[in-house]
Amino acid sequence: MTQYLVLSTVVTRLEGESLDPVFDDVAAFHKALADKYHTAPPAPAPRWRVRVSAANIRAGPGVTHADIGDLRWGDVLDEISTRDGWVQTAHGWVSMTVLERVNT
Numbered sequence: 001m002t003q004y005l006v007l008s009t010v011v012t013r014l015e016g017e018s019l020d021p022v023f024d025d026v027a028a029f030h031k032a033l034a035d036k037y038h039t040a041p042p043a044p045a046p047r048w049r050v051r052v053s054a055a056n057i058r059a060g061p062g063v064t065h066a067d068i069g070d071l072r073w074g075d076v077l078d079e080i081s082t083r084d085g086w087v088q089t090a091h092g093w094v095s096m097t098v099l100e101r102v103n104t
Contacts (some may be wrong), residue, residue, distance in 0.1 A: 061086035
């Protein structure tokens with residue numbers, strides 16, 4: 001049975017001991033799956049833009065979590081998930097009160 005592995009943004013086929021690149025990026029992999037199984041590829045992640053001059057990135061969803069970084073006006077972030085008025089990004093959690101949704 002052929003197995004596939006997603007490494008960063010490269011989809012790779014596991015063949016014995018070797019790793020053979022199959023697709024240049026995850027989007028191409030999703031398109032191939034959609035074509036094969038006649039399903040729509042996943043929707044792109046929602047995006048958010050910082051709408052204040054400075055914003056904190058937190059380690060968790062809430063002000064009691066550590067401040068682990070800073071954002072500036074206009075920075076754009078991809079959403080991983082949301083919880084209790086907070087957006088999880090690749091960098092950490094940001095309050096929705098300082099963000100605006102970006103049309104994609």
